[in-house]
Amino acid sequence: xxxxxxxxxxxxxxxxxxxxxxxxxxxxxxxxxxxxxxxxxxxxxxxxxxxxxxxxxxxxxxxxxxxxxxxxxxxxxxxxxxxxxxxxxxxxxxxxxxxxxxxxxxxxxxxxxxxxxxxxxxxxxxxxxxxxxxxxxxxxxxxxxxxxxxxxxxxxxxxxxxxxxxxxxxxxxxxxxxxxxxxxxx
Ligand SMILES: C[S@@+](CC[C@H](N)C(=O)[O-])C[C@H]1O[C@@H](n2cnc3c(N)ncnc32)[C@H](O)[C@@H]1O
Numbered sequence: 001x002x003x004x005x006x007x008x009x010x011x012x013x014x015x016x017x018x019x020x021x022x023x024x025x026x027x028x029x030x031x032x033x034x035x036x037x038x039x040x041x042x043x044x045x046x047x048x049x050x051x052x053x054x055x056x057x058x059x060x061x062x063x064x065x066x067x068x069x070x071x072x073x074x075x076x077x078x079x080x081x082x083x084x085x086x087x088x089x090x091x092x093x094x095x096x097x098x099x100x101x102x103x104x105x106x107x108x109x110x111x112x113x114x115x116x117x118x119x120x121x122x123x124x125x126x127x128x129x130x131x132x133x134x135x136x137x138x139x140x141x142x143x144x145x146x147x148x149x150x151x152x153x154x155x156x157x158x159x160x161x162x163x164x165x166x167x168x169x170x171x172x173x174x175x176x177x178x179x180x181x182x183x184x185x186x
Pocket of ligand 1: 017018019020022023024047048049050051052053054071072073074077095096097098118119120
């Protein structure tokens with residue numbers, strides 16, 4: 001309950017970038033984490049983790065040798081993630097997902113297996129949404145997956161244009177009900 005109230009407070013302060021008033025439900029988190037095949041997930045990016053609702057499910061599912069690079073722009077959420085997650089697999093990056101390329105190059109990472117995103121692209125300038133999504137496509141290995149949730153199916157055609165495919169799941173048990181879009185890099 002306290003986590004929900006803290007998330008609500010932070011979201012109201014930054015509604016344009018959080019795009020939601022509630023953290024993801026366990027039903028949504030489980031559905032997203034369940035899309036990961038732990039045997040083929042060694043490098044995972046999470047974009048826009050908020051206070052870490054999905055992050056925890058990802059860590060529960062991932063192999064001990066996996067690494068998760070987490071990109072978050074919100075100061076309060078980054079502080080919260082720093083205190084909550086004491087796991088050697090996680091690297092917190094206080095920067096916009098626009099800059100994933102620079103951070104991956106700095107670490108000598110050549111491609112990634114999965115990208116999980118909760119960034120509210122519908123609320124962002126179109127060019128920013130396009131730049132981030134295109135960077136995701138470029139950095140995924142062939143067969144790697146981009147998994148994004150939204151509260152409407154508005155952008156499904158956009159993802160189909162970028163990736164050439166997009167499967168959609170509907171998760172009613174979330175506030176608001178959510179759509180999970182999964183795209184595979186060809
Ligand atoms: C809808 S919230 C999702 C929070 C969390 N993943 C969840 O499911 O409960 C969106 C998050 O994306 C973050 N965000 C927005 N734009 C971003 C960007 N350009 N780079 C990284 N994070 C961003 C916001 O600060 C916020 O934490």
